[in-house]
Amino acid sequence: xxxxxxxxxxxxxxxxxxxxxxxxxxxxxxxxxxxxxxxxxxxxxxxxxxxxxxxxxxxxxxxxxxxxxxxxxxxxxxxxxxxxxxxxxxxxxxxxxxxxxxxxxxxxxxxxxxxxxxxxxxxxxxxxxxxxxxxxxxxxxxxxxxxxxxxxxxxxxxxxxxxxxxxx
Numbered sequence: 074x075x076x077x078x079x080x081x082x083x084x085x086x087x088x089x090x091x092x093x094x095x096x097x098x099x100x101x102x103x104x105x106x107x108x109x110x111x112x113x114x115x116x117x118x119x120x121x122x123x124x125x126x127x128x129x130x131x132x133x134x135x136x137x138x139x140x141x142x143x144x145x146x147x148x149x150x151x152x153x154x155x156x157x158x159x160x161x162x163x164x165x166x167x168x169x170x171x172x173x174x175x176x177x178x179x180x181x182x183x184x185x186x187x188x189x190x191x192x193x194x195x196x197x198x199x200x201x202x203x204x205x206x207x208x209x210x211x212x213x214x215x216x217x218x219x220x221x222x223x224x225x226x227x228x229x230x231x232x233x234x235x236x237x238x239x240x241x
Contacts, residue, residue, distance in 0.1 A: 075207050075208065075209040075210070076126060076207070076208045076209075077205060077206070077208075077221070078119075078206050078207075078208065079203055079204070079205050080114050080119050080203065080206070081114070081115050081116070081201070081202070081203045081226070082112055082114040082115045082116075082145070082146050082201075082202065082203075082204065083112075083113045083115070083145040083146055083199055083201055083202070084110045084111065084113070084196060084198075084200050084202050085110065085111040085113065085141070085142060085145065085150065085198045086109070086110060086111050086198065087109075087110040087195070087197075087198075087223075088107075088108060088110065089108045089110055089155075089173060089174055089176060089196070089223060090108075090173055090190045090195070091172075091173050091190075092190045092195075093190075093195055094106040094107070094108060095108065095109045100157075103156070104156035104157050104158045104159070104160075104171065105156075105157040105158045106156075106157035107155065107156050107157060108154065108155040108156075108157070108172075108173050108174055108220065109152065109153065109154045109155075110152075110153050110196075110220075110223075111141060111151075111152060112153045113141060113142070113145035113146030113147075113149065113150045114146050114147075114149075114151075115146050115147075117146075120137075120138050120149065123137070123208065126208065127208075127216070128208050128218065132216075132217075135152070137151055138150065138151050139151070139152075142198075144199070145199065151218075153206060153218065153220040154218075154219075154220060155171070155172075155173070155174050155220040155221075156170065156171045157171055157172065157173075158172075159171030159172075170219065174220050174222050174223055175187065175221075175222040175223075176188040176222065176223045176224075176225065177222065177223070177224045177225065178193070178225055179203070179224040179225055179226050180225060180226070180227070180228060188223075188225055194230060194231055195231035196223075196225065196228065196229070196231060197228075197229035197230050197231040197232055198229065198232075199229040200227065200228055200229045201225075201226040201227035202223050202224060202226055203223070203226060204221075204224075205220075205221040205223075205224075206218055206219065206220055207219045207221055
């Protein structure tokens with residue numbers, strides 16, 4: 074059983090494109106990488122609604138909602154993730170749960186146009202979005218959250234961190 078949510082908010086540390094996939098070691102071992110972001114809902118009631126719908130307050134030792142940047146939403150975020158290679162194939166042998174989420178360009182209103190990483194760039198911290206996420210329950214009581222798609226409403230340009238060399 075799965076329930077889908079569409080919620081507006083702000084993202085931070087968005088690694089949601091094939092070109093900037095999260096290659097953290099644990100993600101690589103488990104699913105060949107992952108597409109991740111911190112999502113700050115604008116609606117403070119979403120947290121209570123999600124927990125009320127049965128989503129756990131913590132999973133694998135991590136709270137579902139964590140304290141974060143007070144400039145975004147109401148200052149609490151949830152880590153959204155989608156595996157590069159999903160754990161299941163459908164009847165046709167297609168991996169429907171893995172790969173990058175669809176990212177749509179809604180800068181000028183609702184649209185079916187996909188965001189172009191090459192032409193429009195990465196999504197910087199503070200980018201306003203609508204995320205479509207799915208809360209699922211599996212056999213044996215397992216539960217999880219899956220990032221389905223992202224609609225970009227207001228783009229903040231990505232600024233790379235300046236690396237300082239300590240080598241002489």
